[in-house]
Amino acid sequence: MNAGAKYIVEVTPEERAAGQLAQDSAKRAYSAMNTLGFVILRGCFAPDLVTEMHAEYLAQYGHLDVAGMEELSRNPSPVIEVGKGRFEIVMKLVGAFDMRAYANGLLLRFLIPLMGQDLRLSGVSAVAAYPGADRQRMHRDAAQLFPDYQVGPNLPTYAVNVSVPLIDVDAAIGPTGIWPASHRLNDDKLPPEQDLLTVPFLKGDAILIDYRTLHAGLPNRSQTVRPILYMVYARNWFFDDGNHPQRSPLNMPLETFRALPDTLKPLLMRAYSQIVRAKELNATQG
Numbered sequence: 001m002n003a004g005a006k007y008i009v010e011v012t013p014e015e016r017a018a019g020q021l022a023q024d025s026a027k028r029a030y031s032a033m034n035t036l037g038f039v040i041l042r043g044c045f046a047p048d049l050v051t052e053m054h055a056e057y058l059a060q061y062g063h064l065d066v067a068g069m070e071e072l073s074r075n076p077s078p079v080i081e082v083g084k085g086r087f088e089i090v091m092k093l094v095g096a097f098d099m100r101a102y103a104n105g106l107l108l109r110f111l112i113p114l115m116g117q118d119l120r121l122s123g124v125s126a127v128a129a130y131p132g133a134d135r136q137r138m139h140r141d142a143a144q145l146f147p148d149y150q151v152g153p154n155l156p157t158y159a160v161n162v163s164v165p166l167i168d169v170d171a172a173i174g175p176t177g178i179w180p181a182s183h184r185l186n187d188d189k190l191p192p193e194q195d196l197l198t199v200p201f202l203k204g205d206a207i208l209i210d211y212r213t214l215h216a217g218l219p220n221r222s223q224t225v226r227p228i229l230y231m232v233y234a235r236n237w238f239f240d241d242g243n244h245p246q247r248s249p250l251n252m253p254l255e256t257f258r259a260l261p262d263t264l265k266p267l268l269m270r271a272y273s274q275i276v277r278a279k280e281l282n283a284t285q286g
């Protein structure tokens with residue numbers, strides 16, 4: 001499976017300008033989410049905006065080498081190590097990491113039928129894979145819900161990770177590898193390793209991955225640092241205490257939040273309550 005495959009839906013400039021997929025494209029994208037557990041909305045973001053986001057990433061972390069990132073990750077900071085040479089960073093939501101990213105109209109319109117009108121932004125981070133980064137282990141973003149009842153694979157989507165590559169990511173730089181349809185498997189039944197799908201990512205892509213879908217960051221065999229922005233959206237009752245137990249899922253200055261249009265605030269409000277919880281947990285558990 002590759003270009004023209006069922007999991008790539010081309011977003012036309014007209015659809016991007018209208019902030020809405022045409023009916024046929026939307027149907028194909030929902031079908032991929034349902035059967036494969038992921039879809040690539042190719043061209044969801046304007047390449048110029050992604051270039052701006054990359055510049056903001058570089059302004060915040062571009063000066064750090066692996067040793068610098070390791071050092072940060074050893075102390076309380078927005079950075080944690082998620083594999084050798086691979087770091088998850090809760091990016092400061094300033095510059096181009098603004099509502100054009102996390103409140104992209106086309107994206108939200110697509111996600112609402114999957115997770116409800118009152119869906120919430122659960123968190124925003126980036127994963128930077130440095131040259132030499134290892135392959136990650138196969139994992140889901142969260143375990144299947146209600147494991148004792150084995151119903152998780154049949155449930156509707158409750159959270160989606162939207163990956164936005166900040167540069168073109170070919171096989172050498174290392175995209176995120178995905179096991180198609182693995183969201184429909186119970187936790188005790190892993191797919192064969194050889195079912196791993198590697199698709200090069202392009203600037204402008206939004207790769208929507210159901211939280212249950214098995215995936216792994218692939219090795220970075222290039223000389224280029226690979227940052228991918230991750231915006232997680234979830235049903236309003238879901239708190240990601242697994243990935244963000246004592247860590248803020250969002251880094252947005254309060255004055256930036258207060259300046260947002262009132263219609264947008266509910267989308268982010270929940271992440272703010274998790275910031276408070278993370279701080280309290282840190283204070284009480286050390």
Ligand SMILES: O=C(O)CCC(=O)C(=O)O
Nearest residue numbers: 082127175176216217218
């Ligand atoms: O780096 C990647 O491509 C994937 C990262 C990831 O899945 C994780 O850190 O949980």
